Amino acid sequence: MKKGLISVILITIMVLSLLVGCSSQQTNAKKDENNEKEVKKDSIVMAIGSEPDGGFDPVIGWGRYGSPLIQSTLVETNADMKIVGDLAKDYTVSEDGLTLTFNLRDDAYFTDGEQVTANDVVFTYESSKTSNSIVDFTVLDKISAKDDFTVEMKLKKPESTFIYSIAKTGIVPEHAYSKTYGDNPIGSGPFKFVQWDKGQQLVLEANEDYYGTVPEMKKVTVLFMTEDTALVAAKAGQLDVAMTVPSLATDEIKGMTIYKAATIDNRGLTLPVVPAEGKKTEGGYPIGNNVTSDIAIRKALSYGINREKLVDEVLNGYGTPAYTESDGMPWFNEESKIKYDVEKAKKILEEAGWVDKDNDGIREKGDQKAEFNLIYSSGDSVRQGLALAATAQAKELGISIIVEGMSWDEIDKRMYEDAVLMGWGDQNPMETYLLYHSSNKGQPNYYNPENFDNPIVDKYLEEALKTSDQEKANELWKKVQWDGKTGTSALGEAPWVWLVNVDHLYYIREGLDVGEQKIHPHGHAWPLVANLRDWKWTE
Template identity: 45%
Template sequence: MKKHRRIWALLISCIMLGSLVLTGCAAGTAPTGGSSPNQPVKDELVISVGYGMCSGGYDPIVGYGIYGYGIFHSTLLKFNEKIETEPDVAKEYKISDDGLTYTYTLRDDIKFSDGQALTASDVAFTYMKAKTSGSSVDLTMLEKAEAADPATVVFTLNKKWSAFASTTALLGIVPEHAYGEGYGDNPIGSGPFKVAQLDKEQQLIVVPNEYYYGQKPAFKKITILNLDEEAALAAAKSGTLDVVMVNPEYAEEKVPGMTLQSIKTVDNRGFNLPVIPEKLDADGKVIGNNVTSDIAIREALTIGIDRVTIIKNALNGIGVPAYGRVDALPWNNTPEFKDDRVDEAKAILEKAGWVDTDGDGIREKNGLKAEFKITGRSDDLQRYNLAVALSGDAKKLGINIIAEAAAWADAKAMSRNTPTCFGFGDYNPIDLYNGYYSKMMGQGISNTPSYSNPKVDEYIEKALAATTMQEAIEYWKLMQWDGQTGTSVDYPYLWLVNIDHTYFVRDGLDLGKQRLHPHGHGIPVIANLNEWSFSQ
């Protein structure tokens, strides 16, 4: 069956590539990487980096690029390899003593891809439009954005919000003069690339923005194809792709002329564990979970499961164990610990009254089985595989986890009652606020465990009130663990893995210096697309 799927995928890819890649490949360019005395240097690429890039909607005002890998727009600040902010469009910025005013001074040499200058008015327009458009960009803390002069933009906040500086490293700037209906499918920006052609759900062709102020791209055209994974892999084997993102299921394949590259990430996967017993919310919806609300269950799972085995079974061993929500980021303070402590986990359960009284392998307490459902996304094999692998591993503890697949919309809607496999990984520490702040309960997919710890809330509020990133980071760390309490010992999430992003890359193609990837299903590899080149 798998062989038949591969043959069908190859046929489909050939049909698609026959109609699409002709627009993306120029005659006379080398079909494979590198150069030789008889072979010109390749100046075009054809790549496939996962779903989403060919859907259009490249509008930062409604959330495009907010994880930090937009290629059409510039930001006031940017993140370096240490995930620290540094200047980009803004030369510098300062924060008022009361933490409510952020003043950015802009460079004067930046133009949009239509040749018009980027000014403070464009920045103010971008932020106020994003604030009032009902977008996915959270700017509720922004009172107003004003251009004091062409090179100075002043942001006034309605409350202290230290994470605002990180937001300015993620929100791309749009031109006031060119923004309107249809902008997201043909954006004008000040980033390294511009859209040359978009065939929705099929291909996106990008070319260099000749006005870009940073490192110029080495390629005159890059075609990004929307192929399912089997079709993309088949196309790579046929020699028509230069980069292809693959999920762990295919990472052991061999592709002639290509090498597998595995890039570390903070793109985590784990399950929310509701910390309150079942009840009805104000809308009559069931929230909470009678089994996971017992901290003994949550702690036993956290220390008793074997993450390495789960990663091996679900992801071909590709990824590293995750212990907290923000592993490897500057504000992480969840220490690694030894897991697979089965005997210790069983002792915790037994002390809490969870024992197997009927010999069926499932513990009970006061007539309640240590049994609950979890979901993995039906459109994401990685998440479903993790659900199944976790279910299998938890049986040794006497906990019966029933893994099911569900549509993502349904999984999210049920998540405050039925744990689901979430993926996070954000360069902005506000992700900790969304995940653990008590007042975020019921706000979309924020704080789905219904977690509340007054001390954690206090640290979060102090982190947001800080006037320097260094001060804020100290409080972000304390909310995870202060020596007595914190999220790391309340176990509202069961973190499993920071997945690796894996790609087959044409031999000789250099992907530049890749940052630690954020969440993004493989797309973050293009964040430095202007730095890619073939070795000479």
């Protein structure tokens, strides 16, 4: 027997033993008729991925991809991605966009009984600024408590997207914070931390003193396991929720159904938009590509790749076509959607002078073959599948793509001259700014390796950040994608060929209502439980 298989079996036995121990302590449980799990109507056991690096500390980024659960946030986003109050009853933004004032509720308490005050908010943000948090706080100049329940933030410059960062930042107690806070956190959110067995499980309980609606799920157990192991445990009837992937989602499990969460967890091709002229980045890596720098190549690929076919063949139907980095969000421009049209793609190429002179199946323009490299992370089977499938479709257009898997260390060096199968997707329009603003071109941060630079787009991006009106900002983000003449979508300059949005998949026990989900961001795990306080059993 292979060593890897033995490890999976041993882990599964350990997990099942742990679950049996947990379930033996449950009372008032009803046995599910379809399998062996004792279903308690006010508790849940789930396997949704790995535990967060650094534990459950918002100061270093816990809650970035969903909700901090244990902690409250000043504001939050609802299912429509609108900003609504949480700890803050309301907030105002000054006319110049530089001052944000939050009026806090006075009935919020940490689970140790201490009241949440403005000082805790100030402490949280001041600590986050210096902690190398994965949430960006560089625009925050200073924060102060005007009184016990009023917080004022001063920004270095207007930034309309900062409110979305605020919505992801849980508030920690100044009096109970330490370097080990993430191991045993205290918060004022809908759930109370009970225990964390590292590498095994997290146990939460409903916070009965929560200022909002107390969750119906009184006990929540989150198990940390791979999709393969979770599938085994789900089949054994020991889980209510099990995260899975398209390649495993074909298995039928009695008493459970596949739940598809819509996402902006996208995949696409970055295409260098400047020619190779011997230039290099500050790190010494070559810039530019003589094929992808021709807009006709980029547009032809945009129209000539059948995204629906990619969803069906690579994702087993679990996904949707992608047209931008923000499909379905309030700042998405519906005009950016284009129809698959292979004849239009061929016409674009021919009108631009790309023809197959020697009948070898590859078009040429002068002495330049329509051929380029496409690189992807070699450990990612989905990206590999998408790269190969897109390559096969490009061949029908007369474009040759050479696919190569490699480490991210190697991709770092080659992404300025070669196409990359990349993925993004954030519940914050700041991502649009980072992807396309000219200030990011050539930087080692993956955002603009294609060296895209459009002054009109820059202007929209800068105006969108400066405005204090979210609706006005959304209209400007939409113009970034297409304003009728130019933009970042396939209708404009097409620095990306967006391919698909990957559904997030979960086996969920029948009778469990996971509420109205937000569109999930990049990262398949914690986004599912962002609304955990609304979950309930219906049967």
